[in-house]
Amino acid sequence: MPDYETFEHDVLVIGAGGAGLRAAIEASAAGVRVGLVCKSLLGKAHTVMAEGGIAAALANVDERDNWKVHFADTMRGGQYVNQWRMAELHAKEAPDRVRELEAWGAVFDRTKDGRILQRHFGGHKYPRLAHVGDRTGLEMIRTLQDHGVHQGIDVHMEHTILSLLKDGERVVGAFGYERERGRFKVFRAKAIVLATGGIGRAYKITSNSWEYTGDGHALAYDAGAELIDMEFVQFHPTGMVWPPSVMGILVTEGVRGEGGVLANKDGKRFMFDSIPENYRAQTADNEEEGWRYCQGHKDARRPPELLTRDHVSRCIVREIKEGRGSPHGGVYLDISWIKQKMPNAAEHIKRKLPSMYHQFKQLADIDITEQPMEVGPTTHYIMGGVRVDPDTQMSRVPGLFAAGECAAGINGANRLGGNSLSDLLVFGKRAGEFAAKFARENSLGKIDNDRVDAVAREAVTPFESRDRGSENPYAIQKDLQETMQNLVGIVRNESEMRDALERIGSFKARAEKTAVTGNREYNPGWHTALDLKNLLIVSEAITRAALERKESRGAQFREDYPDKDERFGKVNTMISKSPSHSMQVRLEPLPEMPDYLRQIIEEMK
Amino acid sequence: MAIATFKIWRGDAKAGELRDYTAEVAEGMVVLDAVHQIQATQAPDLACRWNCKAGKCGSCSAEVNGMPKLMCMTRLSDLPLEKPVTIEPMKAFPVVKDLVTDVSWNFRVKKKIKPFKPRPPDAPDGTWRMRQEDIDRVQEFRKCIECFLCQDVCHVLRDHQMHDKFIGPRFLIHVAALEMHPLDTQDRLEELRNTQGIGYCNITKCCTKVCPESIQITDSGIIPLKERVVDDFYDPFGWIWRWLKKRSDRQKVEALKR
Ligand SMILES: Cc1cc2nc3c(=O)[nH]c(=O)nc-3n(C[C@H](O)[C@H](O)[C@H](O)COP(=O)(O)OP(=O)(O)OC[C@H]3O[C@@H](n4cnc5c(N)ncnc54)[C@H](O)[C@@H]3O)c2cc1C
Ligand code: SF4
Ligand code: SF4
Ligand code: FES
Numbered sequence: 123m124p125d126y127e128t129f130e131h132d133v134l135v136i137g138a139g140g141a142g143l144r145a146a147i148e149a150s151a152a153g154v155r156v157g158l159v160c161k162s163l164l165g166k167a168h169t170v171m172a173e174g175g176i177a178a179a180l181a182n183v184d185e186r187d188n189w190k191v192h193f194a195d196t197m198r199g200g201q202y203v204n205q206w207r208m209a210e211l212h213a214k215e216a217p218d219r220v221r222e223l224e225a226w227g228a229v230f231d232r233t234k235d236g237r238i239l240q241r242h243f244g245g246h247k248y249p250r251l252a253h254v255g256d257r258t259g260l261e262m263i264r265t266l267q268d269h270g271v272h273q274g275i276d277v278h279m280e281h282t283i284l285s286l287l288k289d290g291e292r293v294v295g296a297f298g299y300e301r302e303r304g305r306f307k308v309f310r311a312k313a314i315v316l317a318t319g320g321i322g323r324a325y326k327i328t329s330n331s332w333e334y335t336g337d338g339h340a341l342a343y344d345a346g347a348e349l350i351d352m353e354f355v356q357f358h359p360t361g362m363v364w365p366p367s368v369m370g371i372l373v374t375e376g377v378r379g380e381g382g383v384l385a386n387k388d389g390k391r392f393m394f395d396s397i398p399e400n401y402r403a404q405t406a407d408n409e410e411e412g413w414r415y416c417q418g419h420k421d422a423r424r425p426p427e428l429l430t431r432d433h434v435s436r437c438i439v440r441e442i443k444e445g446r447g448s449p450h451g452g453v454y455l456d457i458s459w460i461k462q463k464m465p466n467a468a469e470h471i472k473r474k475l476p477s478m479y480h481q482f483k484q485l486a487d488i489d490i491t492e493q494p495m496e497v498g499p500t501t502h503y504i505m506g507g508v509r510v511d512p513d514t515q516m517s518r519v520p521g522l523f524a525a526g527e528c529a530a531g532i533n534g535a536n537r538l539g540g541n542s543l544s545d546l547l548v549f550g551k552r553a554g555e556f557a558a559k560f561a562r563e564n565s566l567g568k569i570d571n572d573r574v575d576a577v578a579r580e581a582v583t584p585f586e587s588r589d590r591g592s593e594n595p596y597a598i599q600k601d602l603q604e605t606m607q608n609l610v611g612i613v614r615n616e617s618e619m620r621d622a623l624e625r626i627g628s629f630k631a632r633a634e635k636t637a638v639t640g641n642r643e644y645n646p647g648w649h650t651a652l653d654l655k656n657l658l659i660v661s662e663a664i665t666r667a668a669l670e671r672k673e674s675r676g677a678q679f680r681e682d683y684p685d686k687d688e689r690f691g692k693v694n695t696m697i698s699k700s701p702s703h704s705m706q707v708r709l710e711p712l713p714e715m716p717d718y719l720r721q722i723i724e725e726m727k
Numbered sequence: 728m729a730i731a732t733f734k735i736w737r738g739d740a741k742a743g744e745l746r747d748y749t750a751e752v753a754e755g756m757v758v759l760d761a762v763h764q765i766q767a768t769q770a771p772d773l774a775c776r777w778n779c780k781a782g783k784c785g786s787c788s789a790e791v792n793g794m795p796k797l798m799c800m801t802r803l804s805d806l807p808l809e810k811p812v813t814i815e816p817m818k819a820f821p822v823v824k825d826l827v828t829d830v831s832w833n834f835r836v837k838k839k840i841k842p843f844k845p846r847p848p849d850a851p852d853g854t855w856r857m858r859q860e861d862i863d864r865v866q867e868f869r870k871c872i873e874c875f876l877c878q879d880v881c882h883v884l885r886d887h888q889m890h891d892k893f894i895g896p897r898f899l900i901h902v903a904a905l906e907m908h909p910l911d912t913q914d915r916l917e918e919l920r921n922t923q924g925i926g927y928c929n930i931t932k933c934c935t936k937v938c939p940e941s942i943q944i945t946d947s948g949i950i951p952l953k954e955r956v957v958d959d960f961y962d963p964f965g966w967i968w969r970w971l972k973k974r975s976d977r978q979k980v981e982a983l984k985r
Binding site: 164166170368481647 | 739754756757767772774776777778780781783784785823825830831837838848854858866873905908911
């Protein structure tokens, strides 16, 4: 083996978003040596983009809120295929995690009596999202980053992990490259926490950045962990649709929380006609009540625009398909109308939604205090991911933990807005704590040099490929994105997904023949070629899981099985790598929910 | 479709030059879109940083036609496209490759700033009370996305390369955010004057002009900090003022709790 630079940590955290930073802080506080790797610069991970807020039952704005209501909301939103224990821990621990951020310097918006302000969001019964205008993610990541750098964590910025290394069953390290110079590095560790985020780059229209290539999902799968719920990809109802260059960029749900309404080209608020049965009792049946809800009147019920994301997205698709869309193929989202209701509406909008104001003004020449926006669904989040133990966040591979978007279980079939940022904190902390414990109880393992060599050799093939072919990695990525968008998108059916699987197979073959120019120093073409492998694994996993779930539930809508099927309400889909290296999918029964939680759900119905 | 020409700086720490590329211009396109198009079709190894494509992460900083800008928020329709558009890396930091610069100095500087240290929680529920009006300004500073464009444009760093004596506007407002945080108990005035070099700033306000978050870096941050440093230096009783201020803050907060 050539002499690769080698680092040694007790705990290695892969990913420096909210989950990774929180895990690193916790592990470090437990007294072990912690390394943190990330593909971008520190503070630039996806978490920075989160807008609306962090869900936690602090009950600062409505004293009726508590963990039980939050738990019931999360389970209802996830259509009861969530891991109940994760939903329980999350609801119970989120308030403390948010207060902890304040103790580390975060400055949330305040209530009149000086406490943390909370706002309404879809699927949450009470105003529950702690926030800072519409830049909550920035506040969160900066707080964690600024706190974290003083905790003695070794940060390796702009490094990409290509493979996990095992010693027998256990994971003992990771192998990757430094983006700047292209040099390979070995990271030895007693425990590893994956916190790599999502998969949005598998789709053409997405709110996600280049980083979201499903690396953690693929690394874990390759190392022998299981992935669950991969069919559940969240399409956020409101992404920008015009101009083309900004298609997919997110428009926060906070717009609707502040009173924004959805309308079709005829000016009709179509959401009132499509309130699902299980939400009817909690949803306003007239416009006035909806507005009063947004104004904080406790006797009012939420407007139908704030129904869960899966549902709102489908209604928007229906409007567009049936010819009632806006000129650029979306629907209208209007916040400017609130000027009929309040003086200084323009000022109010700019203060509550400053970055939305800015984003539309600068990128689309639209003044949202005067004009409606045009919006349509965008690929946003994946509920599925690495299957972990709910308390410790360890996967079935000893020493391998996962937290945040790349782990699964808390969200079930659909995530409620705001539940991701709280998930990162609650389970990031737990992963850090238990990874540190694991590290203390185990010693460093042996690094398999042959494996390291093999990964390194494979990684540089795109430079030597003149004789292998000359596929452009960007073109393969683009073709894959179109396939997933068109064939495994919001509305799915068996034949299209079979077609998608076949195409994915052909993309795999093309991906083996990529050729890139230039050298290994900061070479995006090469990086894109390397990311393809992960994108293809997660795309295949999503498709196979979606085929297996022959029903419509939450984010998965099958036109060939348009209804919910009780049998599928008791199972998760589970993906793993077979001994022959092919992808296996099977149905795994949900863990039995204890009576005290069942009762809570009944009471909150 | 219209075609625009771009002169993009290609090279590394040793040498480099502007090279010509073309891109098809579509409605609403930003400079970063053009760079991506060029990457996908003509120069796959062209290096640049980006993440959010919406002005939220501060990764895509560069100099467009000589102006420090976020590439993702600079519309082609706002540039004169009859001439080539030049795109160069930030000049205040060493080049790594093409449009990517080595900004690690910024991370080292920040690490040396005394971290936030709150007073003990004093509300009955074990947390704190803060009034919105008392945090408005701190929140303004905390909008910073660490794009480092202000650092790039500040002549103390850009022209005089005084990176070891001056922390630059980004970190002056970082210190200001900490100093003005109603819960913080640290004092950072001594180092502001000495190691952090606030005196080198001569209030040209170039930093404020380029800030994509429209933070009033100089008026709201640096000038008040300078005043405090001066008061503290010439008036050894300055601490009394601070003590009084923190006490009155506390009293206001006590009132809130009742
Ligand atoms: C525009 C937008 C708005 C959102 N708004 C909200 C909101 O208001 N509320 C809410 O709760 N949620 C929101 N979400 C969702 C939420 O922001 C994300 O789910 C969450 O931030 C993910 O955090 P994370 O810690 O899991 O991963 P991330 O923050 O994405 O971090 C992933 C990290 O892993 C690193 N990484 C990935 N692969 C590798 C590799 N191979 N090697 C090394 N490092 C690697 C990356 O560099 C990065 O540092 C929003 C999402 C988007 C896109
Ligand atoms: S005002 Fe001060 S910090 Fe800002 S650019 Fe001028 S000298 Fe630099
Ligand atoms: S203060 Fe403004 S210009 Fe400076 S780094 Fe922050 S956001 Fe960028
Ligand atoms: S890409 Fe995030 S600011 Fe430009």
